Amino acid sequence: MTFSICVRERYTDEEGDDQTRFGVAVTTRLPGVGTLCPFASENGAIATQSLVNVELGRKGIEYVDDGLAIEDALHALLNADDGVENRQLHGVDADGTFTFSGDECNGWYGHESGENYTVAGNLLTGESVVTETAREYRENEDDDRPLAERLIDALAAGYAEGGDKREELHVQSAALLVETTEADETEPYYNDLRVDATETPILDLREAYELAGDGFAAAVERYEAARDEADS
Structure with missing residues (x-):
């Protein structure tokens, strides 16, 4: 019912320290996808979809946070899942990637992975949805x-290829989540966004991202001004 992308990016922060960020973005022709499919922490990102088992994402991130490699964590969860043939599960951690599509997922379904990303989808118009999502991310890696903006662009590329094939379902949704190893007491609002019910999920997610970015900048400016005034 979905297509999604998970990524890992290493970068250097303003202090010159090495950091890693993880992101996941997803869209579908059903409401509320952000409550079910995307999971992320400072240690990894996971998307669980098709016939969704939320515990695969929730426990998967818990296991990765506990130090288990993502491949071992997600293999273990799938091996204990009676509905494994209907599951689609993928993600990244600090060192590796994992992709799985059960044999009974609804077509078109499939996945792709690269050094720092995974993409997967089911009930799609075709393979090009996954291919274009991955291509857009790679070209802007x-x-x-910000990663959140580039994740929206990746979803937009897949959506333009047709996305979810169930055109009779007009109520759609989209979500993104970005986490980082960098400690920041003012985590940007645009790193955790959901559009739960709309007919234009990518457009609305982009608008929410832009408004959240403006709101974050305005809030930082206001609080910094107030702090400077208090210190003077």
């Missing part, structure tokens, strides 16, 4: 723009 080294861009200086």
Whole structure:
């Protein structure tokens, strides 16, 4: 019912320290996908979809946070899942990637992975949805723009290829989540966004991202001004 992308990016922060960020973005022709499919922490990102088992994402991130490699964590969870043939599960951690599509997922379904990303989808118009989502991310992987913005672009590329094939379902949703190893007491609002019910999920997610970015910048400016005034 979905297509999604998970990524890992290493970068250097303003202090010159090495950091890693993880992101996941997803869209589908059903409401509320952000409550079910995307999971992320400072240690990894996971998307669980098709016939969704939320515990695969929730426990998967818990296991990765506990130090288990993502491949071992997700294999273990799938091996204990009676509905494994209907599951689609993928993600990244600090060192590796994992992709799985059960034999009874609804077509078109499939996945793709690269050094720092995984993409998967089911009930799609075709393979090009996954291919274009991955291509868009790869081509902008080294861009200086925030990861959240580039994840929206990746979803937009897949959506333009047809996305979810169930055109009779007009109520759609989209979500993104970005986490980082970098400690920041003012975590940007645009790193955790959901559009739960709309007919234009990518457009609305992009608008929410832009508004959240403006709101975050305005809040930082206001609080910094108030702090400077208090210190003077």
